[in-house]
Amino acid sequence: MLAVQFEIEPRWHLYWPGRNDSGFAPKITLKGPEGYEFGEPLWPAPKRHVQAGGILDHVFEGRLTVLIPLSVPKGASGEAKFEADLSWLACERVCVAESARVNLTLKIAADGEKPLDAAGRGLIIAARAAVPKPIDEAKPKVVAAVHAGSLIVEAPGATRIEFYPFEDCVEIPDLLGRGSAKAARLALPLGRGEGEVRGVVSVTMPGAAGAPATAASYSVDLPAKAKEPEPPRPATNAGGTK
Template sequence: MHQDRTGARRCRCWNALLTRGFAFLAVFALLPAPMGFSQSTKGEPPAAVSPVPKNLPGNAYVKVRVMSEETTLPAGGTGYIAIQVKVVDGWHVYWRNNGDSGAPVVVDWRVPEGVTIGECQWPVPKRYAQPGDILDYIFEGSVILIFPVTVSADIAPGTEITIGGYVQWLVCSDVCVPGAAEIRFPIGIRSASESGKQTPFAKVFAEERGQHPIPMTDPAAKIVSATWDELALVIRCEGAKSMTFFPYEAFVTPQPKEILKSGHVEGAEMKIPYDEKALGAAHVVGVVEITKSDGSIVRVLIDVPGPEKAVTE
């Protein structure tokens, strides 16, 4: 009987992975191919091969908009824009590490020459456990994805540029459906010596940054330690009531074992097992979310080298 139940769980898990994986691949089959056009010198992104599909089923459950922290971007400096992904009740989208099923929100940028979009600054997701021992990392309601935008000093102040691209997602409830939206966001360029003027969305950026994980070097993270006990990552936090660990995606870091059970604990210590792929890894990375005894929440980015020596029997 035990083997039958295990087989059934694996079957359900595999079916979910296939269903959601193929649904997300449908987005890429329908979206324009990668663009090979030279970039415009007039502040415009390269033109699309074809418009983004407007009839993808996931478009009915997700709305996307772009916002900026300041009204202009500094020439020779860095400013910030954000994409808000708003999901209808009862549905969800996925974090950078989607987990056992699903697929993350992806932004395929199209920017003019001299403009560079940096890495997404992700908020911390929710754990979402499903039958069949499936664990995903999701967002419900509204999620704000912040991106740094670096502008070359060669772009003259007073120029208006357009930041464009495609946002792609898999949105799930009882079923999963793909969606996509084209974005075009005009914004002016100011001199690096000129102070930026905040937009009405500046408060949103400040609030979101308050929810982002802090590095272990931050003074507020001194209460957290991360060490190895053979092949187990041990995270301790003084005064913690509960702790939850969110590993980054597999191409960034080795993946933990038994994360469904070990990834959340009540107490001030958690022990997360890894396999031998962690040995000698340059980075083992994830976010620990800590609820302290006073109810406050601290989120810390754990980034440590893997254990150096193999376990000996």
């Protein structure tokens, strides 16, 4: 696993690679020796960012660590050099496009050899814990389902539930107004299109005895049309399935 870490200055943000009204997510292009393969980047959950004019984005503030799964070819040993080309848009009220190239040389443990210890290891483990898990692994239980044209998320005891759609999620007509609920239940009306409800659910739980609230995030991937028995096809039926 490789990690790219951005240290973001106070008040500035970077963009999450999901549905946003503006900006774009950091672009990461990796190069390594032959035989090494990179997987799809893993991102932590973003936060909602609302600006005047009804502009809704999902962003990162503070520190952002993006993980890139790395597969090492069989029989590799010695050293491996990696290079990452990065370009990103950082915005405050002002936006700035920036880029950088960083590199890293790794010692590769030979087959059968004990894994070498890494200074970055703790950081990567922590970053992995921040990547949204599938919602059916949620503890305590969080339930997401499509019901009557809405995404319903229920998390008993939660003080806030939010939904952050991926780019390929079905249309959500009022994500700005309905995508965040200060409650243990989120009901988010979906658009009429076919497709999947894909994105990240963030659940905030109150902290015990004065401790700060904690949030956990889960990935969701559901068909937008719940399977329902075919109705006897009324001639006109406002709000009916189509």
